[in-house]
Amino acid sequence: MTSSVLNPTKVRSGSKKNRAGAPSHTKTPSLPKHTDFDQITNQQFDIAAEHMKLEQEIRMLLRTPYRELIVQVPVRMADGNLKLFHGYRVQHNAVRGPYKGGLRFHPEVDINEVRSLASLMTWKTALIDVPFGGAKGGVTCDPTTMSRQELQSLTRGFTQKLDMALGVYRDIPAPDVNTNAQVMAWIMDEYGKKHGYTPAIVTGKPLNLGGSQGRDQATGRGTMIITREACKAFGINLKNASVAIQGFGNVGSWAARLLAEQCAKIVAVSDVRGGIFKETGLDIAKVLEHLKETGSVVDMPGTRTVDNAELLTLDVDILIPAAMGGAINKDNVEQVKARMLIEAANSPVTPEADESLQTRGVIVVPDILVNAGGVTVSYFEWVQNLQQFHWDLSHVNAELEKHMTRAWQQVLAGHRENKLPLRIAAYCVALDKLAETTRQRY
Numbered sequence: 001m002t003s004s005v006l007n008p009t010k011v012r013s014g015s016k017k018n019r020a021g022a023p024s025h026t027k028t029p030s031l032p033k034h035t036d037f038d039q040i041t042n043q044q045f046d047i048a049a050e051h052m053k054l055e056q057e058i059r060m061l062l063r064t065p066y067r068e069l070i071v072q073v074p075v076r077m078a079d080g081n082l083k084l085f086h087g088y089r090v091q092h093n094a095v096r097g098p099y100k101g102g103l104r105f106h107p108e109v110d111i112n113e114v115r116s117l118a119s120l121m122t123w124k125t126a127l128i129d130v131p132f133g134g135a136k137g138g139v140t141c142d143p144t145t146m147s148r149q150e151l152q153s154l155t156r157g158f159t160q161k162l163d164m165a166l167g168v169y170r171d172i173p174a175p176d177v178n179t180n181a182q183v184m185a186w187i188m189d190e191y192g193k194k195h196g197y198t199p200a201i202v203t204g205k206p207l208n209l210g211g212s213q214g215r216d217q218a219t220g221r222g223t224m225i226i227t228r229e230a231c232k233a234f235g236i237n238l239k240n241a242s243v244a245i246q247g248f249g250n251v252g253s254w255a256a257r258l259l260a261e262q263c264a265k266i267v268a269v270s271d272v273r274g275g276i277f278k279e280t281g282l283d284i285a286k287v288l289e290h291l292k293e294t295g296s297v298v299d300m301p302g303t304r305t306v307d308n309a310e311l312l313t314l315d316v317d318i319l320i321p322a323a324m325g326g327a328i329n330k331d332n333v334e335q336v337k338a339r340m341l342i343e344a345a346n347s348p349v350t351p352e353a354d355e356s357l358q359t360r361g362v363i364v365v366p367d368i369l370v371n372a373g374g375v376t377v378s379y380f381e382w383v384q385n386l387q388q389f390h391w392d393l394s395h396v397n398a399e400l401e402k403h404m405t406r407a408w409q410q411v412l413a414g415h416r417e418n419k420l421p422l423r424i425a426a427y428c429v430a431l432d433k434l435a436e437t438t439r440q441r442y
């Protein structure tokens with residue numbers, strides 16, 4: 001990654017050196033090629049809309065992105081050649097507030113993926129009840145082969161091209177896969193050249209540029225809160241419950257730390273290079289140390305090596321995919337033995353796999369709820385920037401707890417009262433708010 005100081009977990013998860021000699025970006029969680037991400041998200045929307053008997057006009061407005069930008073970003077590379085990159089920003093929906101969503105730098109970024117992730121942001125912000133809409137962006141590039149200077153030029157060029165679409169009350173980007181606090185600092189700086197000091201233009205910034213306490217751990221903390229609540233609701237004792245986590249980056253490592261604090265037994269974790277298993281439970285502080293020293297969790301003394309495929313099929317109480325989309329699919333779903341699956345990554349379970357898990361009675365807690373902690377604390381960061389007043393960590397965490405548990409209660413009520421899968425119940429909570437606001441506007 002570009003800066004170890006700014007985002008240590010990202011650095012730890014990417015171990016290779018790029019050609020600039022800096023630690024590289026993590027190999028990106030991405031959907032298998034056969035998965036049509038856009039189709040998946042629309043399918044889930046359609047099921048919920050049908051259940052709610054939403055009027056066709058509202059469905060049409062909510063399903064269709066408001067604005068899609070595709071821009072060219074030329075960058076003079078270190079070797080003297082001019083390289084042309086393509087950047088995207090999809091502003092999906094803003095009936096409830098300014099567009100909000102991350103920026104992804106990855107070779108597989110395309111308009112379909114960005115569009116689909118933008119729609120997930122619309123449902124997520126409505127479900128967790130922050131006054132934002134949904135957006136997503138990205139640049140098709142391979143950051144692992146780029147120098148820090150090239151990445152900075154790319155980020156600044158992209159910011160200039162997006163300038164007319166961004167704004168503190170219009171569209172506020174954030175980090176996503178392979179972008180971090182340093183990238184947000186460059187965006188803020190570039191935007192500020194034209195508009196003056198504007199920290200609220202991005203979230204996920206470094207602390208001393210207006211970032212929020214607790215933003216780095218927010219998605220992992222939200223994952224822990226939802227896991228804890230789901231255990232209570234479905235009669236699983238979290239104390240000593242066995243947990244396997246795929247992905248030990250920002251989300252996975254924080255979820256592991258915080259679940260271990262709740263006395264859960266984290267028996268397996270993995271990163272892109274492979275995983276480790278210990279039946280009596282891993283010492284997460286030691287795993288973090290090992291990761292810091294070696295760049296990976298693998299080969300940690302006193303553990304057995306497992307590969308990522310095996311990790312997903314371990315006989316555990318709770319399985320947490322926190323790396324890639326499409327991790328659980330028709331090819332491996334039959335081997336999943338966990339009682340409960342907590343979707344910390346975006347779209348880690350394909351629809352076919354989801355159906356199979358439901359039939360077998362596996363509890364699947366959906367991504368738009370589980371990983372909503374990140375955008376929730378991004379909202380707190382934006383509020384702090386607008387007020388020019390800093391919150392302390394305990395205040396951030398207490399407010400996050402409120403948002404997460406309130407959304408969980410609403411989803412659980414929908415699940416129980418209407419006999420809906422948790423995913424569809426979550427979509428219904430979100431769509432209900434979005435539909436109501438849309439009717440009031442049109």
Ligand code: NAD
Pocket residue numbers: 009010013014026027028029030176177178219246247248249250251252270271272273308322323324325344345346371372374375
């Ligand atoms: P990250 O880059 O910090 O970490 C990703 C982890 O997954 C790393 O440990 C990496 O080695 C591992 N990994 C990558 N490819 C893998 C593979 N093929 N098999 C197994 N492991 C693999 O990313 P993150 O920020 O922790 O995000 C993880 C997931 O959570 C992504 O799907 C992301 O979209 C989602 N998410 C993140 C946030 C956030 O605030 N960071 C918020 C919402 C959703």
